[in-house]
Amino acid sequence: MSKPMFENIALVGIGLIGSSLARVIRREGLARHIAVASRSAETLKRAKELKLGDDYTTDARKAARGADLIIVSVPVGACGAVAEEIQPALMNGAILTDVCSAKSSVIAQMQPHVPEGVHFIPGHPLADTEKSGPDAGFADLFDNRWCIFTPVPDTDPDALERLSEFWRRCGANIDTMDPQHHDMTLAIVSHLPHIIAYNIVGTADDLQSATKSEVIKYSASGFRDFTRLAASDPTMWRDVCLDNKDAIVEMLVRFSENLSFLQRAIRWGEGGKLFDLFTRTRAVRRSVVGQDVGLADFGR
Numbered sequence: 001m002s003k004p005m006f007e008n009i010a011l012v013g014i015g016l017i018g019s020s021l022a023r024v025i026r027r028e029g030l031a032r033h034i035a036v037a038s039r040s041a042e043t044l045k046r047a048k049e050l051k052l053g054d055d056y057t058t059d060a061r062k063a064a065r066g067a068d069l070i071i072v073s074v075p076v077g078a079c080g081a082v083a084e085e086i087q088p089a090l091m092n093g094a095i096l097t098d099v100c101s102a103k104s105s106v107i108a109q110m111q112p113h114v115p116e117g118v119h120f121i122p123g124h125p126l127a128d129t130e131k132s133g134p135d136a137g138f139a140d141l142f143d144n145r146w147c148i149f150t151p152v153p154d155t156d157p158d159a160l161e162r163l164s165e166f167w168r169r170c171g172a173n174i175d176t177m178d179p180q181h182h183d184m185t186l187a188i189v190s191h192l193p194h195i196i197a198y199n200i201v202g203t204a205d206d207l208q209s210a211t212k213s214e215v216i217k218y219s220a221s222g223f224r225d226f227t228r229l230a231a232s233d234p235t236m237w238r239d240v241c242l243d244n245k246d247a248i249v250e251m252l253v254r255f256s257e258n259l260s261f262l263q264r265a266i267r268w269g270e271g272g273k274l275f276d277l278f279t280r281t282r283a284v285r286r287s288v289v290g291q292d293v294g295l296a297d298f299g300r
Contacts, residue, residue, distance in 0.1 A: 005166055010035045010063040012082055013073035014047045015233070016128060017099045019137030021071060022052035024170045027139050037063035047134045065089040069097070069166070072110075076100040077239035080109030092117035095159055099125055101186050103150040103179040105243035111152060119159035122150045124182065125172055126190075130231040143171035150179040187247035192255060194237055195248070197229035 009031040011018045018036075025031050036053035037060040038044045048056045057063050064070050064086040072082050079098055090096060096118055100106045103122050114120040127145040129136065147167040151160060164174045177185070200223075204215045215223070241248060265273040 004029055004032050005162070005169070006031045006067075006069045008033045008035065008067045008069075010037065010060075010067035010070045011053065011073060012037045012060045012063060012070065012086070014038050014043060014052060014134050015073060015132050016136040016141075017125065018071070018073035019047065019050070019052055019134040020127075020139065020141040021073070021137075021170065022047075023137055023139035024142065026052075028169050030166060030169060031069070035063040035067060043134060050134055052134060052137075061086050061089045066091065067094060069095050069163075072096070072098040072100075075233075075236045075239040076102045076105055076109075076243045079106050080113070083110040083113035087113045087115060090115055090118045093119070095119045095121060095163055097121045097123045097163060099123060101190060102240055102244035103182045107150070107152060107179055119156050119163075120152060121155060121160055121163050122152070122179070123163070123167070124148045124150070124186075125167070127172070128232075130228050132233040132236075140171065142167070145172050146175055147172040148182055149174070149176045150182050151176060183244050183247045184250070187244060187251045191240055191244060191248050192251045194229045194232060195241070195252070196255075197227045198237070201227050201230040 009025060011022055011034065014022065014036050022034055022036065025034060033055070034053040035055045035057070036044065036047050037057050038047065039058055039060075041058060044056050044058060047053065055063070060082055066089075068091070070086065070090070072079055074082055079100060083096075092115075096110075096114060097120075098106055098110065100122075101124055103124060106122050110122075111120060125142055125145060125147040127141045129141075147170075149160065149164070167174060204223075207215065262274075262277065264270075265277075
C-alpha cells in the first residue's frame with residue numbers, strides 16, 4: 001500500500017458522501033487517521049458500528065483539531081455554521097473543502113471563517129444516489145465521476161493539486177469552474193431534474209385516493225425510474241433550492257417556456273413539432289456518457 005497522503009482527515013458529516021469517503025480512504029490508505037463528526041448521536045453510533053473512522057464525536061471542532069484535510073459533507077445551509085465552529089481548530093497548512101452543489105453560497109458562508117494559512121478549496125463530487133445516511137455509502141461511489149473545484153482567488157496551486165490527487169485516488173476525474181458557472185450548470189443537470197421529480201410525485205399524491213393507488217400499483221419504468229430522485233434527502237434539497245435560487249429560477253423559467261411549447265403542440269395536434277423535439281432530445285440523451293447501458297438502474 002502506498003504512503004498515506006494525509007496524516008489526519010476529518011469528515012464532518014457522515015451521510016452518503018462522507019461515509020463513501022470514509023470507505024475509500026480506508027481502502028486506498030489515504031490517511032493514517034480518520035475522525036468522524038456528526039451532530040446526530042444516532043448517526044455517529046451507526047458510523048462507529050460500521051467502523052468508518054478511528055474517532056467519533058458530535059463536536060466538529062474536536063474532529064478538525066490536528067487534521068490536515070477537513071471535508072465538510074453537510075447540507076449547504078449548514079456550511080457556514082460548521083466553518084465558524086471549527087475555525088479555532090484549523091491548523092496552519094490544512095486544506096478545508098466541502099462537497100456541496102451550490103458553490104457561490106458555500107463560498108459566501110465559509111470563506112469569512114477561514115483563518116490565514118488554511119487552504120480553502122470548495123469542491124463538488126458529482127456522485128450521488130437517492131439514499132442517505134452512513135449505511136448508504138460505498139467505496140466505488142466516485143469511480144469515473146467528476147469532482148469539480150471552484151477555487152477562490154489566490155488559491156495555492158500546490159494545495160489544489162494535492163486535493164486533486166486525493167480525489168483522483170478516490171476514483172474521480174477533476175475539473176475546475178467559476179462558482180457562478182458551476183451553479184448555473186448544476187441547476188440544469190441536477191437541481192431542476194430533482195425539482196421536477198418532486199413535483200411529479202406531488203402531483204400523483206394530489207390525485208383522488210383510488211387513482212393514486214393505481215399510480216403506485218401500475219407504475220411503469222418511466223414513472224419509477226424518473227421519480228427515483230424524489231426519494232432524495234429533503235433537508236439537502238431544501239437547502240439547494242434556497243442557496244442556488246437565482247440559477248434554479250432561471251432554469252425553471254426556461255423549462256416552463258419549453259413546456260408551454262410542448263403543451264401547444266399536443267393541444268393542436270402538431271405531430272411534426274413533437275417528432276422533431278423528441279428526435280433532437282433523444283440524440284442529446286444518448287450522448288450522456290455512461291448512462292445508456294443494458295443494466296438495471298442505468299448501470300448505476
